[in-house]
Amino acid sequence: MKLGIVGLPNVGKSTLFNSLTKAGAEMANYPFCTIDPNVGVVSVPDERLRVLTEMNHSRKTIPAVIEFVDIAGLVKGASKGEGLGNQFLGNIRECDAIVHVVRCFDDGNVIHVDGSVDPIRDIETINLELLFSDMEIVERRRAKVGKQARNDKTARKEAELLNRLYQFLEEGNMASAFEPADEDEEKYFRQYDLLTAKPVIYAANVSEDDMADDGANNAYVKQVRDYAGEHGAQVFVVCAQMEAEISELEDDERQAFLEDLGLKESGLDKLIKASYELLGLISYLTTGEDETRAWTITRGTKAPQAAGKIHTDFERGFIAAEVVKYKDLMEQGSMHAAKEAGLVGLQGKEYVVQDGDIINFRFNV
Numbered sequence: 398m399k400l401g402i403v404g405l406p407n408v409g410k411s412t413l414f415n416s417l418t419k420a421g422a423e424m425a426n427y428p429f430c431t432i433d434p435n436v437g438v439v440s441v442p443d444e445r446l447r448v449l450t451e452m453n454h455s456r457k458t459i460p461a462v463i464e465f466v467d468i469a470g471l472v473k474g475a476s477k478g479e480g481l482g483n484q485f486l487g488n489i490r491e492c493d494a495i496v497h498v499v500r501c502f503d504d505g506n507v508i509h510v511d512g513s514v515d516p517i518r519d520i521e522t523i524n525l526e527l528l529f530s531d532m533e534i535v536e537r538r539r540a541k542v543g544k545q546a547r548n549d550k551t552a553r554k555e556a557e558l559l560n561r562l563y564q565f566l567e568e569g570n571m572a573s574a575f576e577p578a579d580e581d582e583e584k585y586f587r588q589y590d591l592l593t594a595k596p597v598i599y600a601a602n603v604s605e606d607d608m609a610d611d612g613a614n615n616a617y618v619k620q621v622r623d624y625a626g627e628h629g630a631q632v633f634v635v636c637a638q639m640e641a642e643i644s645e646l647e648d649d650e651r652q653a654f655l656e657d658l659g660l661k662e663s664g665l666d667k668l669i670k671a672s673y674e675l676l677g678l679i680s681y682l683t684t685g686e687d688e689t690r691a692w693t694i695t696r697g698t699k700a701p702q703a704a705g706k707i708h709t710d711f712e713r714g715f716i717a718a719e720v721v722k723y724k725d726l727m728e729q730g731s732m733h734a735a736k737e738a739g740l741v742g743l744q745g746k747e748y749v750v751q752d753g754d755i756i757n758f759r760f761n762v
Contacts, residue, residue: 398693399464400598400672401492405519406510408500409602409637411435414467416640417665435467441669441680443691445723445753449684452731457688461680463669466492489527494596494676496668497523498637501617502604516617517624520599524571527592531572534589535563558582566593571628596675597630598668605639609659631671635664679752682723683707700748704758714761718744723753 404410418437440460450458468488489495499516500509511518539559545552558577565575572594577583586594601618612618612634625632643651643663655663673679680691681703692706705712721732721741729735750756 398462398494398672398676398678399466399492400494400496401466401468401489402496402498402600403468403489403523404498405500405522407507408498408519410498411467412641413498413600413602413635413637413664414465416637416644417668418465419644437465437467439463439465439665439669441691441693442666443680445682446689446691448727449682449755450689453684453686453689455684455686455689457690459688459690461691461693463672465496489592489595490590492595494598494672495592496598496600496672498600498602499617499621501601501612501615501621501634502607504604514617516601516620520621520624524593528566528569528571531589531591531593532563532566534591535559535566538589539563554581555585558585562586562589573629597625597628598671598675599625599630599632600664600668601632601634602637603634605636605658608634608636608639631675633664633667633671635667637664640664679750681750681752681754681756683757684755694750696752698750699746700744700750700756700758701746703750703756704760707758710762711758711760715746716759716761718748718750719757719759720744720748720750721755722751723755726755 402410402414414435414437418439440462443460446458446460449455466488497520499519500514501516503514511522539556542552542556542559546556562572562575566572572586572591573596575586575594577586599621601612601615601621603612603615603618607615607618615634618632618634622632624630639658640663643654646654651663655661677696678693679696680693683690683692692703694703694706700718701712701715704715704718719741720743721735725738725740726732726735729738729740732741735741
């Protein structure tokens with residue numbers, strides 16, 4: 398999974414990215430400090446892996462990972478080359494979802510590119526640039542397909558879709574609200590990879606004082622939550638500066654720090670949960686002496702396709718999946734005991750994998 402972190406300059410984007418990935422992106426209190434997309438890979442915290450590793454004396458533990466891409470600060474006119482220009486919009490296009498960092502704190506020492514704090518204005522500034530970029534993509538495709546449509550029935554159908562889509566975007570609608578008429582249109586639509594069709598998570602960046610009540614008394618946060626609710630997006634409240642401090646601590650110190658502040662989880666934990674929920678993702682587990690590992694799949698994935706995440710041969714030669722629920726295994730204390738209790742089942746091709754399933758695949762080579 399790849400998440401693109403976007404936002405106006407000086408909203409705490411690179412500070413948050415650093416704290417999440419410890420990648421050391423450059424930070425400064427002036428626009429366009431980030432001139433290239435920084436990339437960091439983060440392990441997805443999963444206590445189940447530690448437990449299974451100890452139970453099976455696994456030599457390796459391999460968690461699921463999320464790739465974060467810190468996109469340079471966008472400004473009004475970015476789609477037309479203002480600021481650092483259109484090239485950075487291309488970096489977002491490669492991501493599965495967008496994490497939009499929104500400034501929800503007042504601080505006269507931190508410059509705002511538009512001179513004042515206004516979360517909805519800031520969100521709409523970024524969204525407009527994404528929308529303009531999408532319109533440009535659709536227009537280019539429309540020009541190409543329009544020539545083919547004169548003599549090609551299939552191209553004519555796509556041209557009709559593109560005309561409707563362009564008009565829809567031109568009216569200020571995000572591509573995520575567009576409804577293709579049938580499967581063919583759905584296929585074309587996905588190929589365009591439009592920015593405003595991507596799922597969005599809003600990171601409401603607040604001061605440390607607003608963390609105790611999760612931003613409940615912060616008027617800026619309320620605006621973001623209301624906006625996200627209207628547009629089917631996720632929101633999580635974070636203090637980027639505090640996350641930067643937490644990232645420097647060891648695991649036990651980090652937990653104590655959070656508890657002192659009355660917090661149950663870090664910003665990274667919140668973001669990962671929101672990302673998995675937004676994208677409909679779950680993890681199944683494999684474990685043995687060699688390694689214990691988490692595999693990320695889409696909710697609703699059937700056993701053969703889940704096996705294909707490990708290797709295409711597993712999917713092609715799939716016979717069955719030996720499955721035990723993590724909770725059942727913990728209650729029994731060992732795989733042998735779980736089998737004796739009849740809690741390890743042999744599942745076929747129609748089995749839908751559940752979060753936390755521990756699976757051993759059987760297949761023909």
